[in-house]
Amino acid sequence: MTNTDQHKRTAPAASPFQLVKLLSWSFFVLIVGFNLMLSIFLADYARHTLMKKQEEFALLLAENLNHQIFQRFTLPTLIGFGRIELRQKAQFERLDKTVRSTIHSFHVIEVRIYDFEQTVAYSTNAALVGLEGLAGHTVKAAMDTGQHSFEVINFNPTYRAFLRPELEKGSAVMRTVYTLRAERRLDTPERTGPIIGVLEFTQDITDVYSTVINFQRIIILSSLLSSLGLFFMLLLMIRRADRLAAQRTREKEMLERDLHQSEKMASMGRMVSGIAHEIRNPLGIIRSSAELLLGKSRREDPKSSHTRILQAIFDESKRLSRTVNEFLDYARPKAPRLEPVDVTQVLDQMAVFLESKLQQQEVELAREYAPGAMIMADRDLIYRAFYNLVANALEALNGPGKIRISVNVAAGQVVVNIEDSGTGFAPETLEKLRDPFFTTKDSGTGLGLTIVDTILGGHGAQMHLGNKPEGGARVEITFPAAKAG
Numbered sequence: 001m002t003n004t005d006q007h008k009r010t011a012p013a014a015s016p017f018q019l020v021k022l023l024s025w026s027f028f029v030l031i032v033g034f035n036l037m038l039s040i041f042l043a044d045y046a047r048h049t050l051m052k053k054q055e056e057f058a059l060l061l062a063e064n065l066n067h068q069i070f071q072r073f074t075l076p077t078l079i080g081f082g083r084i085e086l087r088q089k090a091q092f093e094r095l096d097k098t099v100r101s102t103i104h105s106f107h108v109i110e111v112r113i114y115d116f117e118q119t120v121a122y123s124t125n126a127a128l129v130g131l132e133g134l135a136g137h138t139v140k141a142a143m144d145t146g147q148h149s150f151e152v153i154n155f156n157p158t159y160r161a162f163l164r165p166e167l168e169k170g171s172a173v174m175r176t177v178y179t180l181r182a183e184r185r186l187d188t189p190e191r192t193g194p195i196i197g198v199l200e201f202t203q204d205i206t207d208v209y210s211t212v213i214n215f216q217r218i219i220i221l222s223s224l225l226s227s228l229g230l231f232f233m234l235l236l237m238i239r240r241a242d243r244l245a246a247q248r249t250r251e252k253e254m255l256e257r258d259l260h261q262s263e264k265m266a267s268m269g270r271m272v273s274g275i276a277h278e279i280r281n282p283l284g285i286i287r288s289s290a291e292l293l294l295g296k297s298r299r300e301d302p303k304s305s306h307t308r309i310l311q312a313i314f315d316e317s318k319r320l321s322r323t324v325n326e327f328l329d330y331a332r333p334k335a336p337r338l339e340p341v342d343v344t345q346v347l348d349q350m351a352v353f354l355e356s357k358l359q360q361q362e363v364e365l366a367r368e369y370a371p372g373a374m375i376m377a378d379r380d381l382i383y384r385a386f387y388n389l390v391a392n393a394l395e396a397l398n399g400p401g402k403i404r405i406s407v408n409v410a411a412g413q414v415v416v417n418i419e420d421s422g423t424g425f426a427p428e429t430l431e432k433l434r435d436p437f438f439t440t441k442d443s444g445t446g447l448g449l450t451i452v453d454t455i456l457g458g459h460g461a462q463m464h465l466g467n468k469p470e471g472g473a474r475v476e477i478t479f480p481a482a483k484a485g
Contacts, residue, residue: 028231035223043216050212054174054205055150062148062178065102065111065199070183072098074196086121086129095122103201109173111201113180114139121197135198138177142198148178152205172209175202279320287317336378336458340482343373343382343407343414350386351405354394362400369407373414374482377459385455386418388448389475393420396473414479424467433465 073095077084086092099111099122113122118135120128128134138149153173177200182193294310301307351358351365358365393403401421408415425433434453449465456463456477464476 027234028227031227031230032224035227036220039216039219039223043212043219046215046219047212050208051152054208055176058150058174058176058203059148059178061103061106061108061203062176062199062201065099065201066178066180067183068098068102069095069180069199074182092122092129096124099124107204107207109202109204111199114143114198114200116143116197118143118198135200138175139198139200142177142179143195146179146195148176150177151175154209167206167210167213169204169206171206172204173202174205175200283317283321287314287321290314290317334378334381336381336455338376338378338459340374341377341379341382343375343377343416343479344369346379346383347386347405347407347416350383350390353387354390357394358403361394361397363394363397364402366402366404367406368404370409372409373407375414375459375479376482377479381455382459385452386416388452389418392448393418393422393473396420396422398422409481412481414481416477416479418475418477419468419472421472424471424473425465427467430465 073091074084077091077094081088081091084091086095103111108124111122111124112120112128112134114135115121117132118139119132120130120134123129138151142148151174153175154171177198179195180197180199182196290310290313294307294314297304297307297310347367347369351367354365390403390405397403397420403421404417404419406417406419408417433449435450453463459479461477461479464478466474466476468474
Protein backbone atom coordinates (compact mmCIF):
# COMPACT_ATOMS: atom_id res chain seq x y z
CA MET A 1 0.00 0.00 0.00
CA THR A 2 1.54 3.34 -1.02
CA ASN A 3 1.42 6.54 1.01
CA THR A 4 -0.68 8.13 -1.72
CA ASP A 5 -3.32 5.41 -1.44
CA GLN A 6 -3.31 5.69 2.32
CA HIS A 7 -3.73 9.46 2.12
CA LYS A 8 -6.61 9.06 -0.29
CA ARG A 9 -8.31 6.72 2.12
CA THR A 10 -7.78 8.86 5.23
CA ALA A 11 -8.51 12.22 3.62
CA PRO A 12 -12.29 11.71 3.22
CA ALA A 13 -12.54 10.67 6.88
CA ALA A 14 -10.43 13.56 8.13
CA SER A 15 -11.85 16.40 6.02
CA PRO A 16 -15.34 16.43 7.60
CA PHE A 17 -13.77 16.91 11.03
CA GLN A 18 -11.55 19.68 9.69
CA LEU A 19 -14.79 21.34 8.52
CA VAL A 20 -16.37 20.71 11.92
CA LYS A 21 -13.36 22.33 13.65
CA LEU A 22 -13.74 25.38 11.42
CA LEU A 23 -17.47 25.49 12.16
CA SER A 24 -16.77 25.14 15.89
CA TRP A 25 -14.59 28.28 15.85
CA SER A 26 -17.26 30.08 13.83
CA PHE A 27 -19.86 28.86 16.31
CA PHE A 28 -17.68 30.14 19.18
CA VAL A 29 -17.45 33.59 17.58
CA LEU A 30 -21.23 33.62 17.05
CA ILE A 31 -21.88 32.55 20.65
CA VAL A 32 -19.53 35.20 22.04
CA GLY A 33 -21.00 37.88 19.76
CA PHE A 34 -24.59 36.96 20.60
CA ASN A 35 -23.87 36.73 24.33
CA LEU A 36 -22.04 40.06 24.31
CA MET A 37 -24.94 41.73 22.50
CA LEU A 38 -27.41 40.14 24.93
CA SER A 39 -25.28 41.12 27.94
CA ILE A 40 -24.99 44.71 26.67
CA PHE A 41 -28.75 44.85 26.15
CA LEU A 42 -29.44 43.46 29.63
CA ALA A 43 -26.85 45.71 31.23
CA ASP A 44 -28.31 48.78 29.48
CA TYR A 45 -31.81 47.74 30.47
CA ALA A 46 -30.68 47.33 34.09
CA ARG A 47 -28.97 50.72 34.00
CA HIS A 48 -32.06 52.33 32.51
CA THR A 49 -34.30 50.70 35.17
CA LEU A 50 -32.08 51.77 38.08
CA MET A 51 -31.75 55.29 36.71
CA LYS A 52 -35.52 55.45 36.30
CA LYS A 53 -35.92 54.46 39.94
CA GLN A 54 -33.37 57.10 40.90
CA GLU A 55 -35.28 59.73 38.89
CA GLU A 56 -38.50 58.77 40.65
CA PHE A 57 -36.71 59.06 43.99
CA ALA A 58 -35.29 62.47 43.00
CA LEU A 59 -38.76 63.61 41.90
CA LEU A 60 -40.21 62.61 45.27
CA LEU A 61 -37.42 64.52 46.99
CA ALA A 62 -38.09 67.57 44.81
CA GLU A 63 -41.82 67.47 45.58
CA ASN A 64 -41.05 67.11 49.29
CA LEU A 65 -38.63 70.05 49.11
CA ASN A 66 -41.27 72.13 47.32
CA HIS A 67 -43.83 71.23 50.00
CA GLN A 68 -41.49 71.86 52.95
CA ILE A 69 -40.25 75.17 51.53
CA PHE A 70 -43.79 76.41 50.90
CA GLN A 71 -45.20 75.21 54.21
CA ARG A 72 -42.28 75.95 56.50
CA PHE A 73 -40.77 78.99 54.80
CA THR A 74 -42.89 80.71 52.16
CA LEU A 75 -46.19 80.94 54.09
CA PRO A 76 -44.67 81.82 57.47
CA THR A 77 -42.37 84.39 55.86
CA LEU A 78 -45.21 86.07 53.94
CA ILE A 79 -47.33 86.13 57.07
CA GLY A 80 -44.53 87.39 59.27
CA PHE A 81 -42.68 89.76 56.94
CA GLY A 82 -45.21 90.48 54.20
CA ARG A 83 -42.72 89.69 51.48
CA ILE A 84 -39.79 87.38 50.80
CA GLU A 85 -36.35 88.97 50.89
CA LEU A 86 -33.57 86.42 51.21
CA ARG A 87 -31.07 89.20 51.72
CA GLN A 88 -32.44 89.34 55.25
CA LYS A 89 -30.43 87.04 57.41
CA ALA A 90 -33.41 85.68 59.33
CA GLN A 91 -35.25 84.67 56.16
CA PHE A 92 -32.14 83.09 54.62
CA GLU A 93 -31.38 81.14 57.78
CA ARG A 94 -35.00 79.95 58.03
CA LEU A 95 -34.93 78.74 54.40
CA ASP A 96 -31.48 77.18 54.85
CA LYS A 97 -32.67 75.32 57.95
CA THR A 98 -35.74 74.05 56.12
CA VAL A 99 -33.75 72.86 53.12
CA ARG A 100 -30.98 71.18 55.10
CA SER A 101 -33.40 69.34 57.38
CA THR A 102 -35.30 68.05 54.35
CA ILE A 103 -32.28 66.83 52.36
CA HIS A 104 -30.49 65.29 55.35
CA SER A 105 -29.22 61.74 54.63
CA PHE A 106 -30.32 61.84 50.96
CA HIS A 107 -26.78 62.27 49.54
CA VAL A 108 -27.60 65.76 48.26
CA ILE A 109 -24.45 67.66 47.31
CA GLU A 110 -25.92 71.11 46.65
CA VAL A 111 -29.31 72.85 46.41
CA ARG A 112 -29.95 76.05 44.43
CA ILE A 113 -33.07 78.16 43.97
CA TYR A 114 -33.24 80.51 40.99
CA ASP A 115 -35.54 83.51 40.78
CA PHE A 116 -37.27 84.75 37.64
CA GLU A 117 -34.10 86.59 36.54
CA GLN A 118 -32.24 83.23 36.76
CA THR A 119 -30.10 84.57 39.57
CA VAL A 120 -29.09 82.27 42.39
CA ALA A 121 -31.50 83.38 45.12
CA TYR A 122 -30.48 80.60 47.49
CA SER A 123 -27.74 77.94 47.62
CA THR A 124 -26.43 75.60 50.26
CA ASN A 125 -23.07 76.99 49.10
CA ALA A 126 -23.45 80.57 50.38
CA ALA A 127 -20.68 81.84 48.08
CA LEU A 128 -22.94 81.33 45.05
CA VAL A 129 -25.88 83.41 46.31
CA GLY A 130 -26.57 86.40 44.06
CA LEU A 131 -24.50 85.15 41.13
CA GLU A 132 -25.87 85.25 37.62
CA GLY A 133 -25.09 83.08 34.60
CA LEU A 134 -25.06 79.78 36.52
CA ALA A 135 -28.49 78.70 35.31
CA GLY A 136 -28.32 76.34 32.38
CA HIS A 137 -30.78 75.85 29.56
CA THR A 138 -32.70 73.33 31.68
CA VAL A 139 -33.47 76.04 34.25
CA LYS A 140 -34.75 78.37 31.50
CA ALA A 141 -36.83 75.52 30.02
CA ALA A 142 -38.34 74.81 33.43
CA MET A 143 -39.24 78.52 33.77
CA ASP A 144 -40.88 78.52 30.34
CA THR A 145 -42.65 75.14 30.31
CA GLY A 146 -42.90 74.18 33.95
CA GLN A 147 -41.44 70.73 33.20
CA HIS A 148 -38.86 69.11 35.43
CA SER A 149 -35.71 67.39 34.05
CA PHE A 150 -32.92 65.03 35.11
CA GLU A 151 -29.31 64.83 34.03
CA VAL A 152 -26.68 62.24 35.02
CA ILE A 153 -23.07 63.44 35.04
CA ASN A 154 -20.30 60.80 35.01
CA PHE A 155 -16.85 62.02 35.89
CA ASN A 156 -15.35 58.68 34.75
CA PRO A 157 -15.85 57.20 31.27
CA THR A 158 -17.84 53.97 31.27
CA TYR A 159 -14.89 51.80 30.21
CA ARG A 160 -12.70 53.28 32.97
CA ALA A 161 -15.43 52.80 35.57
CA PHE A 162 -15.84 49.20 34.37
CA LEU A 163 -12.15 48.51 34.96
CA ARG A 164 -11.96 50.14 38.38
CA PRO A 165 -12.74 47.84 41.33
CA GLU A 166 -14.26 50.70 43.36
CA LEU A 167 -15.50 54.16 42.38
CA GLU A 168 -14.70 57.24 44.43
CA LYS A 169 -17.47 59.24 46.00
CA GLY A 170 -18.85 61.89 43.64
CA SER A 171 -17.93 59.92 40.51
CA ALA A 172 -21.57 59.99 39.35
CA VAL A 173 -23.98 62.86 40.03
CA MET A 174 -27.65 63.39 39.15
CA ARG A 175 -28.84 66.97 38.61
CA THR A 176 -32.58 67.55 39.08
CA VAL A 177 -34.35 70.74 37.93
CA TYR A 178 -37.84 71.25 39.36
CA THR A 179 -40.19 74.23 39.31
CA LEU A 180 -41.04 75.67 42.72
CA ARG A 181 -44.76 76.33 42.92
CA ALA A 182 -47.14 77.76 45.39
CA GLU A 183 -49.46 75.07 46.73
CA ARG A 184 -53.22 75.47 46.30
CA ARG A 185 -55.98 74.15 48.46
CA LEU A 186 -57.15 70.63 47.70
CA ASP A 187 -60.72 71.75 47.03
CA THR A 188 -59.72 74.05 44.16
CA PRO A 189 -60.13 72.73 40.58
CA GLU A 190 -56.52 73.47 39.66
CA ARG A 191 -54.19 71.55 41.93
CA THR A 192 -50.85 73.18 40.95
CA GLY A 193 -50.09 76.74 41.85
CA PRO A 194 -48.08 79.42 40.05
CA ILE A 195 -44.33 79.13 39.56
CA ILE A 196 -42.38 81.03 42.22
CA GLY A 197 -38.87 79.88 41.22
CA VAL A 198 -36.77 76.98 40.00
CA LEU A 199 -35.25 74.39 42.30
CA GLU A 200 -32.01 72.72 41.24
CA PHE A 201 -30.20 70.10 43.33
CA THR A 202 -27.46 67.56 42.72
CA GLN A 203 -27.21 64.11 44.33
CA ASP A 204 -24.28 61.77 44.65
CA ILE A 205 -25.49 58.55 42.98
CA THR A 206 -22.09 56.82 42.98
CA ASP A 207 -23.50 53.87 44.97
CA VAL A 208 -26.31 53.36 42.45
CA TYR A 209 -23.91 53.77 39.54
CA SER A 210 -21.50 51.25 41.16
CA THR A 211 -24.39 48.81 41.44
CA VAL A 212 -25.08 49.26 37.72
CA ILE A 213 -21.39 48.75 36.84
CA ASN A 214 -21.13 45.64 39.05
CA PHE A 215 -24.26 44.20 37.48
CA GLN A 216 -22.82 44.87 34.02
CA ARG A 217 -19.59 43.14 35.03
CA ILE A 218 -21.52 40.08 36.26
CA ILE A 219 -23.57 39.85 33.07
CA ILE A 220 -20.62 40.26 30.69
CA LEU A 221 -18.31 37.91 32.61
CA SER A 222 -21.10 35.33 32.94
CA SER A 223 -21.76 35.47 29.21
CA LEU A 224 -18.06 35.11 28.42
CA LEU A 225 -17.63 32.19 30.84
CA SER A 226 -20.74 30.44 29.54
CA SER A 227 -19.50 30.94 25.97
CA LEU A 228 -16.10 29.51 26.85
CA GLY A 229 -17.74 26.61 28.67
CA LEU A 230 -19.96 25.78 25.69
CA PHE A 231 -17.02 26.11 23.32
CA PHE A 232 -14.77 23.82 25.37
CA MET A 233 -17.54 21.24 25.67
CA LEU A 234 -17.99 21.38 21.91
CA LEU A 235 -14.22 21.20 21.40
CA LEU A 236 -13.94 18.15 23.68
CA MET A 237 -16.76 16.43 21.80
CA ILE A 238 -15.09 17.20 18.47
CA ARG A 239 -11.71 15.95 19.68
CA ARG A 240 -13.27 12.77 21.04
CA ALA A 241 -15.10 12.23 17.76
CA ASP A 242 -11.88 12.99 15.89
CA ARG A 243 -9.99 10.41 17.94
CA LEU A 244 -12.72 7.82 17.36
CA ALA A 245 -12.71 8.58 13.64
CA ALA A 246 -8.92 8.30 13.49
CA GLN A 247 -9.05 5.04 15.45
CA ARG A 248 -11.71 3.64 13.14
CA THR A 249 -9.70 4.76 10.14
CA ARG A 250 -6.65 2.94 11.48
CA GLU A 251 -8.74 -0.13 12.25
CA LYS A 252 -10.22 -0.02 8.76
CA GLU A 253 -6.76 0.25 7.21
CA MET A 254 -5.53 -2.60 9.40
CA LEU A 255 -8.50 -4.75 8.41
CA GLU A 256 -7.92 -3.92 4.75
CA ARG A 257 -4.25 -4.85 5.08
CA ASP A 258 -5.16 -8.05 6.90
CA LEU A 259 -7.78 -8.87 4.28
CA HIS A 260 -5.34 -8.18 1.47
CA GLN A 261 -2.68 -10.24 3.23
CA SER A 262 -5.16 -13.04 3.90
CA GLU A 263 -6.23 -13.11 0.27
CA LYS A 264 -2.62 -13.17 -0.84
CA MET A 265 -1.73 -15.87 1.68
CA ALA A 266 -4.82 -17.90 0.78
CA SER A 267 -3.87 -17.95 -2.90
CA MET A 268 -0.27 -18.73 -1.99
CA GLY A 269 -1.47 -21.43 0.39
CA ARG A 270 -3.57 -23.06 -2.32
CA MET A 271 -0.60 -23.03 -4.64
CA VAL A 272 1.75 -24.37 -1.94
CA SER A 273 -0.77 -27.02 -0.98
CA GLY A 274 -1.01 -28.23 -4.56
CA ILE A 275 2.78 -28.32 -4.98
CA ALA A 276 3.26 -30.04 -1.60
CA HIS A 277 0.76 -32.74 -2.52
CA GLU A 278 2.58 -33.36 -5.78
CA ILE A 279 5.93 -33.63 -3.95
CA ARG A 280 4.75 -35.61 -0.91
CA ASN A 281 4.04 -38.97 -2.55
CA PRO A 282 7.24 -39.31 -4.60
CA LEU A 283 9.18 -37.92 -1.63
CA GLY A 284 7.76 -40.66 0.57
CA ILE A 285 8.92 -43.26 -1.92
CA ILE A 286 12.40 -41.70 -2.07
CA ARG A 287 12.64 -41.59 1.74
CA SER A 288 11.51 -45.17 2.33
CA SER A 289 13.74 -46.48 -0.50
CA ALA A 290 16.75 -44.55 0.83
CA GLU A 291 16.07 -45.87 4.34
CA LEU A 292 15.89 -49.46 3.04
CA LEU A 293 19.05 -49.16 0.95
CA LEU A 294 20.87 -47.36 3.77
CA GLY A 295 20.15 -50.20 6.19
CA LYS A 296 21.42 -52.76 3.71
CA SER A 297 24.57 -50.73 2.91
CA ARG A 298 25.37 -50.28 6.60
CA ARG A 299 25.28 -54.04 7.14
CA GLU A 300 27.56 -54.70 4.16
CA ASP A 301 30.04 -51.81 4.36
CA PRO A 302 29.26 -49.01 6.86
CA LYS A 303 32.17 -46.81 5.74
CA SER A 304 31.70 -47.01 1.98
CA SER A 305 30.94 -44.00 -0.20
CA HIS A 306 27.57 -45.58 -1.10
CA THR A 307 26.59 -45.56 2.59
CA ARG A 308 27.49 -41.88 2.95
CA ILE A 309 25.54 -40.97 -0.20
CA LEU A 310 22.50 -42.96 0.95
CA GLN A 311 22.73 -41.31 4.40
CA ALA A 312 22.74 -37.86 2.78
CA ILE A 313 19.74 -38.78 0.59
CA PHE A 314 17.84 -40.07 3.63
CA ASP A 315 18.63 -36.96 5.78
CA GLU A 316 17.68 -34.53 3.02
CA SER A 317 14.46 -36.44 2.27
CA LYS A 318 13.54 -36.19 5.98
CA ARG A 319 14.28 -32.44 6.00
CA LEU A 320 12.30 -31.95 2.82
CA SER A 321 9.43 -34.00 4.30
CA ARG A 322 9.34 -31.69 7.32
CA THR A 323 9.29 -28.68 5.00
CA VAL A 324 6.40 -30.15 2.99
CA ASN A 325 4.51 -30.84 6.22
CA GLU A 326 5.05 -27.23 7.30
CA PHE A 327 3.67 -26.00 3.99
CA LEU A 328 0.63 -28.23 4.38
CA ASP A 329 0.10 -27.14 8.01
CA TYR A 330 0.24 -23.50 6.94
CA ALA A 331 -2.03 -24.00 3.94
CA ARG A 332 -4.58 -26.12 5.81
CA PRO A 333 -4.47 -25.30 9.56
CA LYS A 334 -6.24 -27.80 11.77
CA ALA A 335 -9.28 -26.69 13.76
CA PRO A 336 -8.51 -27.25 17.46
CA ARG A 337 -10.56 -29.79 19.43
CA LEU A 338 -10.88 -27.99 22.73
CA GLU A 339 -10.81 -29.78 26.08
CA PRO A 340 -9.56 -28.87 29.56
CA VAL A 341 -5.76 -29.05 29.51
CA ASP A 342 -3.17 -28.38 32.22
CA VAL A 343 -0.52 -26.22 30.52
CA THR A 344 2.20 -27.39 32.92
CA GLN A 345 1.71 -31.05 31.92
CA VAL A 346 2.14 -30.18 28.23
CA LEU A 347 5.29 -28.19 29.02
CA ASP A 348 6.72 -31.04 31.11
CA GLN A 349 5.98 -33.50 28.28
CA MET A 350 7.80 -31.23 25.83
CA ALA A 351 10.75 -30.86 28.26
CA VAL A 352 11.12 -34.64 28.54
CA PHE A 353 11.22 -34.98 24.76
CA LEU A 354 13.92 -32.29 24.46
CA GLU A 355 15.96 -33.48 27.45
CA SER A 356 18.69 -35.21 25.42
CA LYS A 357 19.08 -32.24 23.09
CA LEU A 358 19.28 -29.87 26.05
CA GLN A 359 22.01 -31.98 27.63
CA GLN A 360 23.87 -32.30 24.36
CA GLN A 361 23.88 -28.49 23.92
CA GLU A 362 24.53 -27.86 27.66
CA VAL A 363 21.42 -25.74 28.08
CA GLU A 364 19.80 -25.40 31.51
CA LEU A 365 15.98 -25.49 31.47
CA ALA A 366 14.37 -23.71 34.47
CA ARG A 367 10.65 -24.17 35.11
CA GLU A 368 8.43 -22.10 37.45
CA TYR A 369 4.76 -23.08 37.49
CA ALA A 370 1.79 -21.59 39.32
CA PRO A 371 -0.92 -24.12 40.24
CA GLY A 372 -4.29 -24.24 38.49
CA ALA A 373 -3.06 -23.37 34.98
CA MET A 374 -6.05 -24.93 33.20
CA ILE A 375 -7.05 -23.81 29.70
CA MET A 376 -9.40 -25.02 26.97
CA ALA A 377 -7.06 -26.29 24.24
CA ASP A 378 -6.11 -28.97 21.77
CA ARG A 379 -3.25 -30.77 23.56
CA ASP A 380 -1.43 -31.83 20.37
CA LEU A 381 -1.57 -28.38 18.78
CA ILE A 382 -0.33 -26.42 21.79
CA TYR A 383 2.36 -29.06 22.34
CA ARG A 384 3.58 -28.33 18.83
CA ALA A 385 3.43 -24.57 19.47
CA PHE A 386 5.48 -24.83 22.68
CA TYR A 387 7.91 -27.24 21.01
CA ASN A 388 8.53 -24.84 18.10
CA LEU A 389 9.13 -21.91 20.48
CA VAL A 390 11.60 -23.82 22.69
CA ALA A 391 13.32 -25.30 19.61
CA ASN A 392 13.73 -21.75 18.25
CA ALA A 393 15.25 -20.72 21.59
CA LEU A 394 17.73 -23.60 21.40
CA GLU A 395 18.71 -22.59 17.87
CA ALA A 396 19.14 -18.97 18.99
CA LEU A 397 21.48 -20.03 21.84
CA ASN A 398 23.61 -22.14 19.46
CA GLY A 399 25.54 -23.46 22.44
CA PRO A 400 25.45 -23.44 26.25
CA GLY A 401 22.93 -21.13 27.90
CA LYS A 402 19.70 -21.03 29.86
CA ILE A 403 16.00 -21.27 28.97
CA ARG A 404 13.38 -20.28 31.54
CA ILE A 405 9.70 -21.27 31.31
CA SER A 406 7.23 -19.69 33.76
CA VAL A 407 3.46 -20.07 34.12
CA ASN A 408 1.31 -17.53 36.03
CA VAL A 409 -2.43 -17.46 36.67
CA ALA A 410 -4.18 -14.13 37.33
CA ALA A 411 -7.42 -12.29 36.46
CA GLY A 412 -8.92 -15.14 34.46
CA GLN A 413 -5.79 -15.59 32.34
CA VAL A 414 -2.95 -18.08 32.09
CA VAL A 415 0.32 -16.43 31.06
CA VAL A 416 3.23 -18.54 29.75
CA ASN A 417 6.67 -16.89 29.41
CA ILE A 418 9.53 -18.53 27.49
CA GLU A 419 12.86 -16.70 27.89
CA ASP A 420 16.39 -17.46 26.77
CA SER A 421 19.83 -16.03 27.51
CA GLY A 422 20.72 -15.50 23.85
CA THR A 423 21.12 -12.27 21.89
CA GLY A 424 17.36 -11.66 21.59
CA PHE A 425 15.32 -10.50 18.63
CA ALA A 426 16.70 -7.81 16.35
CA PRO A 427 14.46 -4.74 16.89
CA GLU A 428 14.09 -4.14 13.14
CA THR A 429 12.70 -7.67 12.59
CA LEU A 430 10.22 -7.84 15.48
CA GLU A 431 7.27 -6.68 13.38
CA LYS A 432 8.06 -9.15 10.58
CA LEU A 433 8.72 -12.34 12.57
CA ARG A 434 5.11 -13.54 12.25
CA ASP A 435 4.98 -12.91 8.51
CA PRO A 436 4.86 -16.08 6.41
CA PHE A 437 8.16 -17.08 4.77
CA PHE A 438 10.14 -14.46 6.71
CA THR A 439 13.29 -15.92 8.28
CA THR A 440 16.63 -14.69 9.55
CA LYS A 441 18.24 -18.12 9.15
CA ASP A 442 20.18 -19.41 6.18
CA SER A 443 17.86 -22.41 6.03
CA GLY A 444 14.20 -22.88 6.91
CA THR A 445 10.82 -21.97 5.49
CA GLY A 446 9.99 -19.00 7.72
CA LEU A 447 6.67 -20.64 8.62
CA GLY A 448 7.48 -21.73 12.19
CA LEU A 449 6.25 -18.64 14.07
CA THR A 450 3.44 -18.17 11.56
CA ILE A 451 2.12 -21.65 12.35
CA VAL A 452 2.57 -21.04 16.10
CA ASP A 453 0.65 -17.75 15.83
CA THR A 454 -2.13 -19.49 13.88
CA ILE A 455 -2.39 -22.28 16.49
CA LEU A 456 -2.50 -19.79 19.38
CA GLY A 457 -5.02 -17.59 17.57
CA GLY A 458 -7.29 -20.62 17.21
CA HIS A 459 -7.20 -20.95 21.02
CA GLY A 460 -8.03 -17.27 21.64
CA ALA A 461 -4.49 -16.68 22.90
CA GLN A 462 -2.19 -13.74 22.22
CA MET A 463 1.55 -13.95 21.61
CA HIS A 464 3.90 -11.06 22.32
CA LEU A 465 7.50 -11.14 21.09
CA GLY A 466 10.10 -8.99 22.80
CA ASN A 467 13.46 -8.80 24.55
CA LYS A 468 14.42 -8.81 28.22
CA PRO A 469 16.08 -5.66 29.61
CA GLU A 470 19.17 -7.65 30.57
CA GLY A 471 19.33 -9.35 27.14
CA GLY A 472 17.77 -12.39 25.56
CA ALA A 473 14.45 -13.07 23.87
CA ARG A 474 11.11 -13.29 25.64
CA VAL A 475 7.91 -14.80 24.24
CA GLU A 476 4.77 -14.12 26.30
CA ILE A 477 1.61 -16.12 25.56
CA THR A 478 -1.68 -15.21 27.25
CA PHE A 479 -4.46 -17.82 27.27
CA PRO A 480 -7.99 -17.32 28.59
CA ALA A 481 -8.27 -19.56 31.67
CA ALA A 482 -10.73 -22.44 31.59
CA LYS A 483 -13.90 -21.76 33.54
CA ALA A 484 -14.26 -23.79 36.70
CA GLY A 485 -16.76 -26.67 36.49
